[in-house]
Amino acid sequence: MDINELNPDVLSVKPSALRAFDHEISADPEIVKLTLGEPDFNVPEHIKQAAIDSINADQSHYPYYWGIQELRDAASTYYREKFGYQYSADQIVCTVGATEGLAASFKTLFQPGDGILIPMPAYPVYKAIAGINHLVPIMVDTTDTGCVLTPEQVKEAIATHPEVTIKGVVITDPSNPTGVVYSEEQLAALVPVFRDNHIWIISDEIYGELTYGVKHYSLSKWLPEQTIIINGLSKSHAMTGWRIGFVFGPTGVIDQIAKAHQFQVTTPTSIVQYASVEALTHGQNDAEAMRKIYQQRCEYLTQELDKLGMKYVKPRGAFYIFVKIPEECHQDSFTFAHQLAKNYHVGLMPGAPFGDPQALRISYASSNENLHAAVDALKKELTRVGAIAE
Ligand SMILES: Cc1ncc(COP(=O)(O)O)c(C=O)c1O
Structure with a gap:
């Protein structure tokens, strides 16, 4: 069967790059993931x-x-x-x-x-x-x-x-x-x-x-x-x-x-x-308990990103921060995200699939421990490339 005879509208759509990246880094048993847009809470x-x-x-x-x-x-x-x-x-x-x-x-x-x-x-x-x-x-x-x-x-x-x-x-x-x-x-x-x-x-x-x-x-x-x-x-x-x-x-x-x-x-x-x-x-109040925790995490992350001098648009909702990769890194989002995963076992989403190849998406639908690990990895990587002082 010739695949090219199938509907070109379907053939031309690429499988989700986000899922593919997440799947790839998940092969590392030590990986800490702040990748998918998935609440880390259980159903009430x-x-x-x-x-x-x-x-x-x-x-x-x-x-x-x-x-x-x-x-x-x-x-x-x-x-x-x-x-x-x-x-x-x-x-x-x-x-x-x-x-x-x-x-x-x-x-x-x-x-x-x-x-x-x-x-x-x-x-x-x-x-x-x-x-x-x-x-x-x-x-x-x-x-x-x-x-x-x-x-x-x-x-x-x-x-x-x-x-x-x-x-x-x-x-x-x-x-x-x-x-x-x-x-x-x-x-x-x-x-x-x-x-x-x-x-x-x-x-x-x-x-x-x-x-x-x-x-x-x-x-x-x-x-x-x-x-x-x-x-x-x-x-x-x-x-x-x-x-x-x-x-x-x-x-x-x-x-x-x-x-x-x-x-x-x-x-x-x-x-x-x-x-x-x-x-x-x-369940009118179910989201509220989660919202409060997301807000605390968002505040923690933005404070830490500020300390690292990283640039982002101030988030006021959802559970993401879209942060710019500093110029000193000279890396596109996939290279940078792979680097973080390989060297520090931390998974952040490359920004390219969202339309910015010089950004990363951090999902804070993840535990405080994982957020600390992500901040630590970013700090180490930015220090390594000389974007921040040791
Ligand atoms: C903006 C936006 N719309 C829709 C969805 C998909 O929602 P659902 O899982 O209910 O299909 C998502 C999931 O991440 C999303 O971020």
């Missing part, structure tokens, strides 16, 4: 118990493809109370993690050849899903504006790409990989340019509960008719492996997204859906 006990109860109650049949009514009712209330979302249960689809929500939304909103704006640095999955759907990703560098997309950058992207109709934009708020959180003013400023140019907003708010000293605002507040929200329980309830997400969108469009979702996955696992009802009805 009451949610686990609800899953066990669901199994024992034989809730093993096909749920309705949008997700069970109880879960969509619970999501409607929970996210209204948390962030002011205004969506009824029939405007919510339960998906297999946020990732499947992104895939179903891209598939539904855009046609092959449509342009989609991706503010960089960005979570690499957006570009991959755009590629699989034969879209044209237009990467907009936001490093000069504090990793926040501005209306001027959107206008410039439109002006410099007359050959493509820009139909969508992805806003990740709080951001992976920078931890940047948009202010109310920054979001409001973007609304006219999105509205006037009929640009669909895919608002990825999966880290919405993890902010430090600032409030999370949803773009749906201003432009609900053009906004699709992606959210889920992976980060807020440490349920990454359980695979449950939500898409919120206006009536009419959400019905079409539900179909794109149905014919890919049918619906998430029944037991997970019932357990997620428990998460949303009795």
Whole structure:
């Protein structure tokens, strides 16, 4: 069989470089990893118990493809109370993690050849899903504006790409990989340019509960008719492996997204859906205990990085710091990250897959002990190359 006869959109998408790097360094039994975006907490006990109860109650049949009514009712209330979302249960689809929500939304909103704006640095999955759907990703560098997309950058992207109709934009708020959180003013400023140019907003708010000293605002507040929200329980309830997400969108469009979702996955696992009802009805405070710990770790890391003279955009959410590799190192992100793994058994994510080959992403969803090891490794490496004095 000739592989090249397969769908070129799939052939041209590369497997996740992040997963590959993580897999590679995991071969070292001593490796301390601050790589993947994975909470280091367990699923709260009451949610686990609800899953066990669901199994024992034989809730093993096909749920309705949008997700069970109880879960969509619970999501409607929970996210209204948390962030002011205004969506009824029939405007919510339960998906297999946020990732499947992104895939179903891209598939539904855009046609092959449509342009989609991706503010960089960005979570690499957006570009991959755009590629699989034969879209044209237009990467907009936001490093000069504090990793926040501005209306001027959107206008410039439109002006410099007359050959493509820009139909969508992805806003990740709080951001992976920078931890940047948009202010109310920054979001409001973007609304006219999105509205006037009929640009669909895919608002990825999966880290919405993890902010430090600032409030999370949803773009749906201003432009609900053009906004699709992606959210889920992976980060807020440490349920990454359980695979449950939500898409919120206006009536009419959400019905079409539900179909794109149905014919890919049918619906998430029944037991997970019932357990997620428990998460949303009795787990309103679950994220708070984790958030406090992430905040302490973030404060520790930023203090230590400051002592090392390393540059980063101040993180105010999620659990990442995107830090510049000092020029004295003369190394790109993969070389530097390999070096740290080989010499000090510490794994940090290379920045290149996120769009900056001179940066590293540190995930502080990891123990204090691991964070100390990472700081120690950075200190040794920067001393070795002469970037800091001994
Ligand atoms: C910004 C962002 N969106 C979506 C996801 C995927 O979430 P899920 O595991 O629920 O598919 C991640 C995971 O790291 C993420 O960082």
